[in-house]
Amino acid sequence: MGLSVEGEVARDIGGRPIEVISTGAALGAEVRGVDLKDLDISQFAALTRAWHDHQVILLRGQTLGDRDLIAFSRRFGDLDWAPVQETGRRFVEGLPEIYIVSNVTVNGQPIGSLGAGEAAWHTDMSYLDVPPMASMLYALEVPPSGGNTSFCSMYAIYQALPENLKRRIANLKIKHDGTYNSGGYLRQGVTATDDPRTSPGALHPLVCIHPDTGRRMLYLGRRRNAYLMGLELADSEALLDELWDFVARPAFTWEHVWRVGDLVLWDNRCTMHRRDPFDASARRIMHRTQIKGSAAPA
Numbered sequence: 510m511g512l513s514v515e516g517e518v519a520r521d522i523g524g525r526p527i528e529v530i531s532t533g534a535a536l537g538a539e540v541r542g543v544d545l546k547d548l549d550i551s552q553f554a555a556l557t558r559a560w561h562d563h564q565v566i567l568l569r570g571q572t573l574g575d576r577d578l579i580a581f582s583r584r585f586g587d588l589d590w591a592p593v594q595e596t597g598r599r600f601v602e603g604l605p606e607i608y609i610v611s612n613v614t615v616n617g618q619p620i621g622s623l624g625a626g627e628a629a630w631h632t633d634m635s636y637l638d639v640p641p642m643a644s645m646l647y648a649l650e651v652p653p654s655g656g657n658t659s660f661c662s663m664y665a666i667y668q669a670l671p672e673n674l675k676r677r678i679a680n681l682k683i684k685h686d687g688t689y690n691s692g693g694y695l696r697q698g699v700t701a702t703d704d705p706r707t708s709p710g711a712l713h714p715l716v717c718i719h720p721d722t723g724r725r726m727l728y729l730g731r732r733r734n735a736y737l738m739g740l741e742l743a744d745s746e747a748l749l750d751e752l753w754d755f756v757a758r759p760a761f762t763w764e765h766v767w768r769v770g771d772l773v774l775w776d777n778r779c780t781m782h783r784r785d786p787f788d789a790s791a792r793r794i795m796h797r798t799q800i801k802g803s804a805a806p807a
């Protein structure tokens with residue numbers, strides 16, 4: 510009983526069909542024919558499978574309030590509380606799961622994080638011992654241009670590494686920095702530092718096995734203040750640069766141009782993402798949830 514057939518309408522007995530359309534890039538697929546407020550069990554199973562297969566899925570034309578976003582997110586598991594925003598507040602009163610990504614200000618105070626600048630390649634909250642397994646962003650307001658979000662496949666990047674490089678990194682651990690967020694802002698309660706050897710963060714294997722797909726992937730987290738444990742700083746920097754050289758290659762990425770009502774769900778273990786800057790006088794408002802990981806990366 511196949512639940513989802515690539516490029517075709519998938520039916521399950523008694524269930525409603527969903528359609529999975531690959532982006533044609535190294536990762537990403539659009540799933541059509543679903544309302545996330547009203548998703549039956551077979552649709553949810555098909556959606557989960559599409560997500561495992563494609564790492565990032567896009568659902569357009571959704572109409573979700575924060576409680577709907579949380580309810581859909583909870584179908585995947587317990588949620589992490591959002592990181593504290595750059596202003597020190599948690600944003601949505603009574604809903605600590607919601608993280609707001611926005612440049613909009615009200616009474617001079619930003620309503621969210623990351624401003625209008627570039628967000629460098631990263632994966633979310635990997636400075637935790639058990640990072641979220643997934644994050645999703647829901648678009649409430651988008652600027653007329655700019656602010657596109659790109660994703661890269663850490664499976665494809667690992668596969669593309671030369672064999673000798675794979676051997677050199679096989680048993681290394683990497684520190685994922687907890688000092689700065691992807692917009693370059695200092696996290697709450699942390700002292701600024703640019704020494705990766707002493708900055709706070711979590712240690713993870715540099716090469717991990719995805720717990721659901723069994724596939725091998727590179728786990729880089731983010732470049733700033735990353736550190737390969739046990740190496741001289743200069744050697745760590747050089748090897749990290751060698752690995753990061755693979756990250757932004759178009760062969761491993763997919764870029765999303767947002768419309769209001771888009772929901773993008775990414776696998777936070779086997780992908781990274783970045784965001785283009787946009788005109789600071791335009792408005793962009795995204796709400797995010799993050800689903801707890803089941804175990805430390807291994």
Ligand code: OGA
Nearest residue numbers: 610628633658784795797
């Ligand atoms: C995030 C993030 C990028 C964007 O919410 O984790 O990195 O496009 N957002 O807003």
Ligand code: MN
Nearest residue numbers: 632633691782
């Ligand atoms: Mn992010």
